[in-house]
Amino acid sequence: MNKYKETFGVDISKDVFDVHGSTSGHNQYKNDATGFTKFLKDLPKASLVVMEVTGYYHYRLAQFLYKNGTVVSVVNPLSVKRFIQMKLAKVKTDKSDAKMICEYGVLNEVPLYTALTDMQSECLQLFRVLDNFIKHRTATKNKMHGEEVLGIPSKFTYRALRRNKKHYDIEIKAIEAKILSLVKEDQQQQLTLLTSVPGIGQKTALFLIIVTDGFSKFETASQLCSYVGITPTIRESGSSVRGKARISKVGNRKLRNLLFLCSFNASKHNKACRELYERIVSKGKSKKLALIAVVNKLIKQCFAIAKSGRPYDETYVSILPR
Incomplete structure (x- = not known):
């Protein structure tokens, strides 16, 4: 259960968005400036508005509500889909989806949205x-x-x-x-710092700075790793199921792909990454697994450098936790 006075689930489409309040029920508004303003007026104080990532359609509403002081959460649609499946829902309409998103927001601790600059x-x-x-x-x-x-x-x-x-x-x-x-x-300073890391190209450094808002959105390197979708997922059950550990891939796919491409150069020219890569390969592990570990190391190096404000130092970075 969340701490808000009322939670609203929003299912948004091209022309309209359906809203379901945890106490006020269903309503529908036009997906334009007039509809946004009307919805804002109808919102009680201390409310939470939950919506899914829906390409272009959710963005304007989320930005509008956030800039007008409303607490907003934009959640992964896969999480909501799994929640709906768990509820064994047999009806799928915009109205029912808004209700399910509302229930998801009430029962789960959802991430809060921060407007883009x-x-x-x-x-x-x-x-x-x-x-x-x-x-x-x-x-x-x-x-x-x-x-x-x-x-x-x-x-x-x-x-x-x-x-x-x-x-x-x-x-x-x-x-x-x-x-x-x-x-x-x-x-400018962060761009200079990040491009000092061997293996990190200018395009990757630019995208890292943009999506992390200059690394201000994350408090730890582990949070950034989760955002990229590079953290491992374990599949084990009883004594018979022993699935291979895989990365979650629930994260920013573009950033993950850019960093994976960077890992090829980093495994050759970045001392800490090269040592990590060679150590994993020497144990008989696959090269792909070693490159994924290198991506993880690169993220931690970039995070440490961005937060400390110091340029890459081979001797310093090589003693970071593995």
Whole structure:
């Protein structure tokens, strides 16, 4: 049971959002500024509003409520889905989902939402567009290669693809420069500190700073590891079930992927990471497991450096807890 006067579960879609209050029941509002204002007026004091991560739709409402002093929680939709399955619910509508989200918020200790800064919001939007452009540029390059293998039967097609790739090159370069300038303006020192860690590239350092709000969102390195989704999960039951330990993967997938790519360089050029990698491999463990351990080590190094304000020191970092 939570400590709030009333808990509201919100199921939000493109045009409307359904709300279920723990004592006031169901209501529905338009998913626009007018609906947000009306919902805010209807909210009793000391209320908690719980909603799922739903791509773009939840963001505006969560930001609006937070900036107007309402306690908000944005929860993982998988957690709510498991809760609904546990309740053996047979009806699935927007109204019933709002009620289940409300019950989930009442019965569980949910994480509290912190609004994104203007810099974070713009940078995350830029990163999403950047990823999209990189994906399309790769597809265009692959298509160009296919045309070359065929001997370029259509020069018009090949020139069109080349122009398209050139356009993506220009846009990607501009977006990367914009992200860099925004972070430098706000977190120049942290960017310098993080890029001093062998294995951490500029793109990973930028994304780390943005999603952690300059590491202010986390008090311990373990919390950051959980956020990335790199903590192990154990599957054991009785004497017969002994599943392999795996990482949870319930976290920020993009950051996890960026750090995993960094682990390849870190296992060669970062002294502490190299020693850890070699020690695990020498015990007969898989290289992938060793690289996951390196990611964990990198996160702890970055966290320690960001919090201490000191640049990377090979002799100091090598004695961090393993």
